[in-house]
Amino acid sequence: MAEQWRSRNLLDRMHIDAPLLVALLAVCLIGLVVLYSASNRSIDVVLRQAIHFGIGLGVMLTIAQISPERLMRWAPLVYAGGVALLIAVMLVGTGRGAHRWLELGGFRFQPSEIMKLAVPLLVASYLRDRSLPPTATEALLGALIIAVPALLIAEQPDLGTALLVASSGMFVLFLAGLPWRMIGAVLALGVAIAPIAWRFMHDYQKQRVITLLDPAADPLGTGYHTIQGMIAVGSGGLYGKGWLNGTQSHLEFLPERATDFIFAVYCEEFGFVGVVVLLSAYALVIIRCLRIAFVSQHVFGRLLAASLTLTFFVYVFVNMGMVSGQLPVVGVPLPLISYGGTAVVTLFAGFGMVMSIQTHRKFIANI
Amino acid sequence: MKARRKPAAMANLRHSVLVVNRRALFAGAGMVLLILLLLLRLGYLQIIKADHYATLSQNNRLKVIAVAPPRGLIFSREGELLADNRPSFALVLDTGKVRPIDATVAELRELLQLRDEQLETFRGELRSRGRVNELTLISRLTERQVAVFSVNAHRFPGVRIDARLSRFYPDSRYWAHLIGYIGRISEQDLTEIDAANYRASTHIGKTGIERTYERILHGSVGYRQVEVNAQGRELRVLEETPPRPGHDIYLTVDASLQRLALDALGDRRGAIVALEPATGAVLALVSTPSYDTNPFVDGISSAAYAALRGAPDRPLYNRALQGLYPPGSTIKPVFALAGLDGGYRTPTTRTPCPGWYQLPDSSRIYHDWEHSGHGQVDLKRALAESCDVYFYALARDIGITRLVTFARQFGFGVPTGIDLPGESSGLFPSPEWKRKTHDQPWYPGDTLNVGIGQGYTLVTPLQLAFATAVLARRGHAITPHVAGQIEDPLVRVAVEPHFEDRLVVRLRAEEHWDEAIAGMEEVVHGTRGTARRTAADATYRYAGKSGTAQVFTLAQDLAQRTDKVAAQLQDHAWFIAFAPVQDPQIAVAVLVEHGGGGSSVAAPIVRRLLDHHLLGASAPPDAEAAPATLPEDADGGAMAE
Structure with missing residues (x-):
């Protein structure tokens, strides 16, 4: 008991949750291994991703130092700042086809990434000491918090991210006990709006939906990604073709193989066994985060940790579903496996909040 | 903050925690369900359909390329060469990869300064044999055209230059009614030949000796199994069966x-x-x-053919x-x-x-x-x-x-x-x-x-x-x-x-x-x-x-x-x-x-x-x-x- 206390003390002082850290590092390690193969043995790419991980870990540890109370207090500020940046993007943003990026002194970033955290943070903060489930007014206000950035992002247009941001906030409302009938009403509204939304969708967005329904319709066009992804996954079989031996990826049949379709590379080279291993690593992360949510002794912590976990899971599920041909190609990277700095940093920032909730627990509980 | 909480608020909090716990459990169950669904799907792809996708992956990666046999030569009694094979460069187009075909052809026409009658044969073949993968656009490119295309090749995926042998009849006027000529394989020819043996062949004997001894002159097709990347570039040869060249024919005819x-x-x-x-x-x-x-070898233009056919002294008619x-x-x-x-x-x-x-x-x-x-x-x-x-x-x-x-x-x-x-x-x-x-x-x-x-x-x-x-x-x-x-x-x-x-x-x-x-x-x-x-x-x-x-x-x-x-x-x-x-x-x-x-x-x-x-x-x-x-x-x- 005493020994345990001491070790906890040591990690607590750094506000690190060891099980979560280990699980995350396991996923990151798998990520680097796949990336080496997916990038055609580019040490350069692997090193850069490792640097992303390093920055991400730094951000995570930094945020973990911030107490949940301070996070609550900063929530409106972060949110307001994010919305301001989204408006700025609308006016002066850059990017191919869609305005998503903001350039600040040679540094490019997507403000929509901030909203992935700011939205659940503010909604959780807003509901933190209201009696749950929320009343209709509270739910509506929560919906408004979600809707503003979601619509701004959809306008860029980046439908995928808008949906992800919206869902991250909606998860908070769901966890807060939003009545089922309201959820039902929202879903019904969604179905009703879908045909109208279809008319406002860009052609490439429509095409993605069509492709999902029938990927063989245009095997050289938009269906190509889906078909080649499925071929890569399926041809991996039970044990895979072996690391660096994936023909689909190395002969360039797979598009976006270091980013959105990296899971296909993984499936091809490591097979179903590898899939089980990777899903287990993700499961460890998710289980640990959910446990943190359960043992958190304040509503804010529970709401935020659980909603971030759900969002993380959604990324995993949507990406894998997309690669295995079950969901449309929406451009969601596989968390901590796909190459890319922004996503890594955002994810680690989220886990930083979760760690903050866990490592500040005793302090709050003692009060 | 919490210290100021009243007992009623504490009860409220406990209730709220309960609500969140219930929902979190529900979410957890949902996640488990979805992960199972995902595993089921991946298992279906990777275990049940593994063979199917392995085949598709092999088909992606491996390409069996038929190699046309060099056609047999024709000599006179004394050994004078009467029908020769000369190296030439053809522009071929993969109808499965080029899209849209019309626009690409128009662009190539502009780039290589092709004349309409040069495309006549191709257009005809596109109509009748459009399903076939590769069609010859132009049979004999000039050196200049080869150079111009090579520089611009990246703009035309699915179009490539094919080095091949083209039939040439030196002094052909003396031999026209005897040796005849070969021409592009027609729809009619396809019904009469062993399609497998002609997989790589573009030409077939149409008249004269070229037609009578088609089977002897043609030879047997060869195959090369190659690994290709997504752009269709051949990376390495995995297996090769060389073609058997057609046999040469020495005529009984005294050239002089x-x-x-x-x-x-x-x-x-x-x-x-x-x-x-x-x-x-x-x-x-x-x-x-x-x-x-x-x-005739690469498709005579319809105007030239009409002129030959319509000539009052009927040169195409073999009076002998x-x-x-x-x-x-x-x-x-x-x-x-x-x-x-x-x-x-x-x-x-x-x-x-x-x-x-x-x-x-x-x-x-x-x-x-x-x-x-x-x-x-x-x-x-x-x-x-x-x-x-x-x-x-x-x-x-x-x-x-x-x-x-x-x-x-x-x-x-x-x-x-x-x-x-x-x-x-x-x-x-x-x-x-x-x-x-x-x-x-x-x-x-x-x-x-x-x-x-x-x-x-x-x-x-x-x-x-x-x-x-x-x-x-x-x-x-x-x-x-x-x-x-x-x-x-x-x-x-x-x-x-x-x-x-x-x-x-x-x-x-x-x-x-x-x-x-x-x-x-x-x-x-x-x-x-x-x-x-x-x-x-x-x-x-x-x-x-x-x-x-x-x-x-x-x-x-x-x-x-x-x-x-x-x-x-x-x-x-x-x-x-x-x-x-x-x-x-x-x-x-x-x-x-x-x-x-x-x-x-x-x-x-x-x-x-x-x-x-x-x-x-x-x-x-x-x-x-x-x-x-x-x-x-x-x-x-x-x-x-």
Whole structure:
């Protein structure tokens, strides 16, 4: 008991949750291994991703130092700042086809990434000491918090991210006990709006939906990604073709193989066994985060940790579903496996909040 | 903050925690469910459908490329190259990868400065064979076009330059009707060939030797299994079965004789067939006018093709094999033999010739070409002077049925079986034939016309050359053929196709041959022979027979004055010969369309051919120096009816 206390003390002082850290590092390690193969043995790419991980870990540890109370207090500020940046993007943003990026002194970033955290943070903060489930007014206000950035992002247009941001906030409302009938009403509204939304969708967005329904319709066009992804996954079989031996990826049949379709590379080279291993690593992360949510002794912590976990899971599920041909190609990277700095940093920032909730627990509980 | 919380708030908090816990548990359950769903899906793909996707992945990665065998070459008897394969660069387009095709073709047209007619063939193929993966856009790119495309290749995925071998016929005009040409494989061809063996082939023999010996010349397809990347670039060869090249063919044709024959006809329409009697080998086979076969290889433009087809002298028409002409007097030696063998005549039997002939119960007069008549005519004189009255009487005595039977033995009315496509069987009329096709009875006068080679009888120059060879070899015949040796270029072993030597005409007495041949010798060497002038200084003995095939039946006086008859209405000139008489080395038939008299026009050509073949190229072309027209010699393709 005493020994345990001491070790906890040591990690607590750094506000690190060891099980979560280990699980995350396991996923990151798998990520680097796949990336080496997916990038055609580019040490350069692997090193850069490792640097992303390093920055991400730094951000995570930094945020973990911030107490949940301070996070609550900063929530409106972060949110307001994010919305301001989204408006700025609308006016002066850059990017191919869609305005998503903001350039600040040679540094490019997507403000929509901030909203992935700011939205659940503010909604959780807003509901933190209201009696749950929320009343209709509270739910509506929560919906408004979600809707503003979601619509701004959809306008860029980046439908995928808008949906992800919206869902991250909606998860908070769901966890807060939003009545089922309201959820039902929202879903019904969604179905009703879908045909109208279809008319406002860009052609490439429509095409993605069509492709999902029938990927063989245009095997050289938009269906190509889906078909080649499925071929890569399926041809991996039970044990895979072996690391660096994936023909689909190395002969360039797979598009976006270091980013959105990296899971296909993984499936091809490591097979179903590898899939089980990777899903287990993700499961460890998710289980640990959910446990943190359960043992958190304040509503804010529970709401935020659980909603971030759900969002993380959604990324995993949507990406894998997309690669295995079950969901449309929406451009969601596989968390901590796909190459890319922004996503890594955002994810680690989220886990930083979760760690903050866990490592500040005793302090709050003692009060 | 929490310290200030009231007990009611604490209860509230506890309730709120409960709410969140319940939802979190629900979410957890949902996640478990979705992960199971994902595992199920991935398991389905990776375990149940693994083989299916493994195959698809292999198909992605591996490409089996068919490799066309190099086509066999064609040489003359002496080894002169007549059909060659030359390296060329073609632009090919993968219809499965290029999209949209029209826009790409338009862009390429601009870039490579192609003309519309160059794309004609491609457009046709795109319509008919669009499903086939690779289509040739342009067959022979210029060096400049190759360079321009190579620089811009990245703009045209699915379009590539293919290095291949293209057929080229050097000096093709001399060989057009013999060798023929190859062309793009058509829809029609596809139904007749083994598609697997032609997977990589783009061309197929269309006419001539190229067509007859297609199977030998083509060879067998090879395969190369390669690994390709998504752009279709070949990364490495995994397995290779090289193609078996087509076999080379050495023709029996003597290139110099062939050239001489075509040049001798000059700009006159006609045909020459020269055979080696002992072997059946074709020594020369020409049809004029000739044409250049090279444009056909990669698809002749429709304008050029229409011009060839529509030309009044019909260069595409192979007169040697397909041209049908009355044999005229050239058939007389055959009937002379029929008369001797059937006992209707002896060599010394004389027939009086007053210049005309009349059937007993008819008032109709059948004229001899010599108005004043030939006097008392025996067999030798009848042949030498080509007396029509002698043969009118002979034909009537023999009767049409026996004439038909006898003539058939010499190959009249049946194809010779030469190894060239499109041969016509000619026509030797019989009463049954006339009843069937003309719904008319056979009149006695018809028999008389048959007797002098006019009327319904039609032969090809090849048939007549064949019959001459049969005469030369006294009844023996070998199927005429053009292919001499067939050589496998890999092992350099040549095989010679075997042609059976068979006795086609068996006479009761061998001397009958001597009599008929003596008559033919008299034609050229005799003092009254129709072709005596062309043979005047010959250093060898040869046997010949002139003939004139009537084109139109003209009023007699008009026909006599050839200068007044338009060229189109002039008779066709024939001359057949073999030499030397004692040991025949060559049998030849020459036809000059609308040439007028056989002795004056065709006989000198025969003389030059014989000189060339027997004395060598160094022989002085005396025959050419001979007077061009000798009206008094003009042979009697008599004026029947």
